[in-house]
Structure formats: C-alpha cells, structure tokens
Amino acid sequence: MQARRHFFHSFCFLFGLLLLAGCSMIPAPQPDFTRYFVLTERGLGEGVVKERADGLRVGLKSVALPAYLDKGSIVVRRGENEVDYHDHARWAEPLAAGISRVLAAQLLTSPAVERVLVHPFPFDRERDCDIAVSIVRCEGVTGEGRPRARGGAPVEINAADDAAKVRARRVCVGPDQPGAGTDHAALVRSLSEAVAALGSEIIGALPANGR
Template identity: 30%
Template sequence: MNIRRLFLFTLLMALGGCFRNSAPIHFYLLEPVAATQTVSAISAGVEAPVVGLRQVRIPAYLDRPQIVTALSNQEYKLAEDQRWAERLDDTVTRVLAENLSNLAPTERIVIHPWPAQQRVDAQVGVTIQEFHADAAGQVRLSALWTLTAADGGPAQRKFSCRQPASTTDYARIAAAQSACLGELSRAIAEAVRALPDVAPATR
C-alpha cells in the first residue's frame, strides 16, 4: 500500500470513528398551557376582540438551533446535541398565540403578518431579553411587552419569571421554559381581559 492510499485509509477510519462516536441529537419544542388551565369565553352576546400578535423578538445569543445555557454571568454554552425543533422565535410566537387563545377571553388571535383587510382590536408585541437556564439550574425569562389598543398608545411593561430546572436535563429545562412562557401569557391575557369589550377596528 503506497503512502497516498495509506493516508486515505487512515482518514476514512478516523472519520468513521467520529461518526460512530457522535452523540444523537435531541430536539425539543415548547408546550402550551394545559387545557385544564383555560378560562371561559367572554359573556354571551359580547363580541370577542381580535388580538394581533407580532413576531416575538429574541436576543442574538438565542437565535440559533442549539439550546443555550449559562455557565456563569459571562459564559454561555451551546449544546450541539440538544436543539430546538424549530426556530426559537417561531416556537415562542406560536405557543404564545395558543396560550392567549386559551387564557384570554377570545380565540380570535391572529399572528403578524395578517391580511390588510383583517380587523385587529389590539396588538401585542413581545421582546425577550433573556430566556435560558443559568448556572444554578434555574430557568430565567425576562421580557418587555406591549399591548396597544385602538383607543390608546402602547403601554410597555416588564416581565420576569424564574423556574427551577436543571443544568444538564434539557427536557426539564424546556419544561421550565414552557412554564415561564405560560406565566407571561397569563400576564398578557389579564391585560387583554381589561380591554373594552370591543375596541374600534384598527389595521
């Protein structure tokens, strides 16, 4: 066997070993609130408001398929074999919309971009500032959110949630993140319930 063939053989064996030793990739999704936690619809005879949900904004450090955890206040880890099954901003937006349809007094939740002719009585915007498990194994969610009704300007509010989770069990981390997102959804739903029964139409 000449040197070139020996090199290729060695390279193929090394690559084969890498593939055999690579850990399987696990994928996760956030979960909406359980059906038993839903609230009843608004009073009979009152038209439910249409709530428009804008795409949730996430910070750049979370905008990646790998699940991010903190090793310290300054150092973060990307888990190559523990990943989101879809874009994190997409899954947060989708689950938040489902939560609001369960928790707010309306099932009429539309996600931006909605059709130009769609009537929207109020709009919700969410900007996440942090959403990860910290070095102590506690999930942290910090966010700014706004609820804009047709009869007034946006009111920006702050939200913070802490849930016990894990530093290594990513299923527990995802479950705790789902719980925090559920708490954020409840805060927004409470504000939606405080809106007038039917606000004037907006676009």
C-alpha cells in the same frame, strides 16, 4: 519483456498499498448525538375556551429575540456575563416561532379573547389590539446553588388601527422555574412553563373594554 511485466506487477502492488493506506486514513463516521426540542403549550390546549363573538381579537407580532438566543442551540447562562451553547441540544424550530406559538395558545385560555392572529396578519381578519413582545431571557441558569429556567420580556399593547396609541406597556418577568442541570428535556419543560407564565401576565395587561 519480463522486466516490464515485473515492473507492472510492482506498480500495481504499490498502487494497491497506497489505496489501502488512503482508505485507512479516512475517519470512520461518528454517531450524531444531537437531540432536538420544542416548547410545549401549557396543558396542550386543555384550557382553551371556545370563541366568543364579543371577545378581543388580538394580533401577536413577531417575537423579537436578542442575538445570543437566536443561535439554534439551547443556552445556559453562567453568572452575569457568560453563556454556554449546548450544541447537542438544539431547537427543532426557530425559538421565536416556538415562543409565539406558546404565547398564542396561552392567550386563548382567557375568556376575554376571541381569537389570536399571529404575524404576518391576514388582510381579511380584523384586530382590536396588537401585542409586541421582546424577549430578554429564555434560557437555563446555573449558579447560586440550583439550576433553573428564566424568562422575561418587555411587552407593549397597541391599538391595531393606530400603532401610536399604546394601551399598555410593562416588563413581564415570570418566576424562575426549577431547572434540571444537564437534563435538557426538563429544562425545556421549565422554559415552556416560563413562556406560558409570560402569556398569563400579558392576559392581565389586555384592555378590559373589549371592542
């Protein structure tokens, strides 16, 4: 009987040691240093004018992104063919949606624009022209002695009632904005300014005859 009791106590003791050893092997939770960023409209709408009844009714199609930008992480280009993904600095919304939001706000600063409709377009709102934007650059750039932010995109403006009727086509490449190395908040501010500058270029390409 005592032998059984001794065996039971020994078994419990060994089982407890195994539990303690297993617990000590579980890694401690690590802090999450990920930061999330959004593009910001220029002036947060301060320059937006009131609607005018005879202005252009603009449709902004879904912004197209190259696959390497559509990863969720902020991208910094090193040289011509190498990019870095900063996994601890991520976009808080899909990058295409952020670019579309900033472009729409910038288009509304033009007194020639009555309203901007973002894809998917409502069936009950008429449009005079549609804008297609294909982003080719929206990233930080290092090298050549200074960090900077760069944005650019081919833009096509079509008649809303006839997609084959091209009213304007151009490649908009905004000036490089000063970057800030590893300061991601400063980089995002510069990228926001680059996208807003792209919007200003699109305004210059809009048809002048209104409706």
